[in-house]
Amino acid sequence: MPYITTKNILTYARDNKIAHGAFNVNMPCQAEAIIEACEEIRCAAIIQVAEPGLAFIGGRVDFLNGTLEEKKLGAKRIAKFVKERANKSSIPVSLHLDHGRSFESCKAVIDAGFNSVMIDGSALSYEENVKLTKKVVNYAHKHGVSVEAELGVLAGVEDHVFATNSTYTNPLLVVDFFNKTKCDSLALSYGTKHGAVKGDNVVLRKEIVIASMENMRHAEIDGTLVSHGSSMVPQYIVNEINNLGGAVKGHGIPLEQLKEVIPAGISKINIDTDIRLAITRNIREYFANNPDKIEGSKIYNLLMEKPEAFEYRYYLKEYNDELQTNKINSSELKEILPLIKKGVKEIVLTASIEFGSVGDANYIK
Numbered sequence: 362m363p364y365i366t367t368k369n370i371l372t373y374a375r376d377n378k379i380a381h382g383a384f385n386v387n388m389p390c391q392a393e394a395i396i397e398a399c400e401e402i403r404c405a406a407i408i409q410v411a412e413p414g415l416a417f418i419g420g421r422v423d424f425l426n427g428t429l430e431e432k433k434l435g436a437k438r439i440a441k442f443v444k445e446r447a448n449k450s451s452i453p454v455s456l457h458l459d460h461g462r463s464f465e466s467c468k469a470v471i472d473a474g475f476n477s478v479m480i481d482g483s484a485l486s487y488e489e490n491v492k493l494t495k496k497v498v499n500y501a502h503k504h505g506v507s508v509e510a511e512l513g514v515l516a517g518v519e520d521h522v523f524a525t526n527s528t529y530t531n532p533l534l535v536v537d538f539f540n541k542t543k544c545d546s547l548a549l550s551y552g553t554k555h556g557a558v559k560g561d562n563v564v565l566r567k568e569i570v571i572a573s574m575e576n577m578r579h580a581e582i583d584g585t586l587v588s589h590g591s592s593m594v595p596q597y598i599v600n601e602i603n604n605l606g607g608a609v610k611g612h613g614i615p616l617e618q619l620k621e622v623i624p625a626g627i628s629k630i631n632i633d634t635d636i637r638l639a640i641t642r643n644i645r646e647y648f649a650n651n652p653d654k655i656e657g658s659k660i661y662n663l664l665m666e667k668p669e670a671f672e673y674r675y676y677l678k679e680y681n682d683e684l685q686t687n688k689i690n691s692s693e694l695k696e697i698l699p700l701i702k703k704g705v706k707e708i709v710l711t712a713s714i715e716f717g718s719v720g721d722a723n724y725i726k
């Protein structure tokens with residue numbers, strides 16, 4: 362099946378009132394796991410990488426300090442891997458840049474072979490956001506690449522009270538933004554938040570989704586809407602990590618609320634944190650069940666250093682070369698790699714079933 366743009370997948374989702382999970386990866390084996398899971402349930406796969414992830418894939422273990430050159434290398438590596446794998450697959454696959462910060466980084470991943478990008482101008486003024494998004498759209502559309510933009514800022518989820526200085530997306534501006542930029546999809550700020558700590562009483566403002574979609578229909582805009590910061594932070598996983606010596610705290614977006622915004626118009630639901638949690642649980646469990654594997658481990662001490670953390674890029678950093686070239690020689694990594702893939706699959710399968718995307722592979726044009 363082809364390597365196709367996210368636009369095709371999302372248009373189908375919008376028209377059929379389902380949503381697609383979009384899953385963050387930081388190494389090729391995770392992209393492989395997403396495709397394998399989606400093949401099992403005959404569902405299209407959206408694989409996404411944020412800029413720090415590109416730097417990590419490009420070999421920079423302190424990924425927050427990555428250079429454009431390192432990100433370019435990461436983009437080439439992951440695009441080559443995903444394209445080749447997609448060509449052998451029975452499902453449509455797209456590869457998306459998540460939270461692109463500049464025109465240069467969007468251009469770099471398009472040149473490397475990504476078929477979808479996000480330009481995140483949400484921290485800029487409205488006019489500057491429009492200007493930057495337009496520039497990215499001009500380049501991307503010439504190369505057959507779809508563009509996601511963002512309007513409104515994902516803020517704290519506990520300030521449910523509407524205020525005139527709200528950072529929530531203003532649905533009155535959505536049509537104007539689509540018309541001026543010609544972007545394909547738009548991430549809304551409506552109460553979600555990145556990370557594990559979203560508050561234990563999240564109330565999504567689904568009215569923002571409803572009003573945005575209604576305005577778009579009136580204006581005949583063929584766009585789709587996206588939900589960031591949407592991990593559910595399953596409490597069973599948090600509890601399992603903590604029963605294995607962790608000290609993770611967090612609450613996610615309640616599934617019932619995500620299910621309400623899907624028919625209202627959300628077509629893409631971004632999930633990263635849940636994957637980090639599931640992988641961390643699996644690796645903690647491995648060491649708990651195999652104490653003889655602790656001595657000499659290049660992972661164990663880094664993992665145990667911060668009980669409250671679940672950043673696998675930190676505790677897997679000693680193996681980054683092997684992980685990114687996908688040439689697994691170390692005996693420890695040979696045992697850990699299936700646990701990374703299993704964690705990804707647990708989340709991809711759960712989300713795809715809940716969001717209604719199972720079985721859509723053959724219907725997407």
Ligand code: G3H
Nearest residue numbers: 385411413414460555633
């Ligand atoms: O929204 C951003 C994603 O969760 C990616 O995370 O910036 O740590 O790679 P990252």
Ligand code: 13P
Nearest residue numbers: 556589590591592633634
């Ligand atoms: P979470 O942190 O809720 O997984 O959100 C991920 C995301 O929005 C990636 O763009």
Ligand code: ZN
Nearest residue numbers: 555589590631
């Ligand atoms: Zn995001």
